[in-house]
Amino acid sequence: MTTVRLTARHWRTGEPRELVGDAAELAAFTSAAPERLWLAPPLVDPQVNGFAGVDFQAEAPDGADLERAAAALARHGCAQFFLTLITDAWDRLLAKLARLRTLRAASPALRDALAGWHVEGPFLSAKPGFHGAHDPTLMLDPTPERLRELREAAGPDRLLITLAPERRGALAAITEAVRLGLTVSLGHTDAPAECLRDAVAAGATGFTHLGNACPQLLDRHDNILWRVLDTPGLTVSLIADGRHVSPPLFRLLHRALPPERILYTTDAMAAAGAPPGRYTLGRLALEVGPDRVVRLPGQTHFAGSALTPIEAVCTAAAMLGVSWRETWARMSVTPARWLGLSLPEPGATTPGCLVETDAAGRPVRWQLLRAGG
Ligand SMILES: [Zn+2]
Secondary structure: OOEEEEEEEEOOOOOEEEEEEEHHHHHHHOOOOHHHEEEEOOEEEEEEOEEOOEEOOOOOOOHHHHHHHHHHHHHOOEEEEEEEEEOOOHHHHHHHHHHHHHHHHOOHHHHHHEEEEEEEOOOOOOOOOOOOOOOHHHOOOOOHHHHHHHHHHHOOOOEEEEEOOOOOOHHHHHHHHHHOOOEEEEOOOOOOHHHHHHHHHHOOOEEOOOOOOOOOOOOOOOOHHHHHHOOOOOEEEEEOOOOOOOHHHHHHHHHHOOHHHEEEEOOEOOOOOOOOEEEEEOOEEEEEOOOOOEEOOOOOOEOOEOOOHHHHHHHHHHHHOOOHHHHHHHHOHHHHHHHOOOOOOOOOOOOEEEEEEOOOOOEEEEEEEOOOO
């Protein structure tokens, strides 16, 4: 391997760091001005339903499909993600998870990239507006027994679950999930305030894509947004594409919540990192137009996004009117800490993401450095 030396600035401090890396990998950066090169931690996405034309909900994606999706995520700055399975018949969901685990075990690239599993459903609200793109007829109550079945299907892998705490038996199920080492996030829910607080007391630590999976029209006095903002102890994910959460609401959420309690996700589906067209999300046929919005044909509500991880960081920065260096943590160190992943500071011996910025300070080119410089 021919190596090349580059100087890049630390994403937080701006201090120069020397990088020694593969000349082929770094060729595009050798002519960049050193003050425009930055070294940041790799991005982490807790919710990816599909990517680059690959639908993770399909009955039988093969290993090559998954590797293609993981490689495309890496091209968008994301080194680790939680593959997300949405609501399906319970036995089918467990069988999919077991099959995906087998594919992951057989591929070193997937073992690196696929940091865990996010099971979103079927323990969700079936109420109109709250179930979103999930099939309400397949919703179930969570039970400790079902949580144990899920843990068995996932083996020792990291496991994140999104559930609605108002479902019958949910508090006992959350207690059991935490005992089994799961991270519990609340979502697709219309839980009363007291129920949200009880769920946090039982061990729930997150809230999934706040501002989505709720009806277009909400009671101005009492709705799930106000209740979540008034519930301490939750790390809240936001889909940072400027559409799932409007820019004014996005800014207000950043004023209302502690900065370390916000993380970004793409909630990407197969159309992300791929051209406009028709894609599937399990049994749903979805349309993605030139505006990059993912819709059920003929309907207004969204079903996943076509957002890529680095676009999420940059769109968040644009909405907040701050540098990408301020929003980057919410798609790297914050989700990593919340999910229990180790994500050391990027440096000479640890992986990182090399970012080149333009004269206005916006990222224009990036490259994941898997083995570090
Ligand atoms: Zn969702």
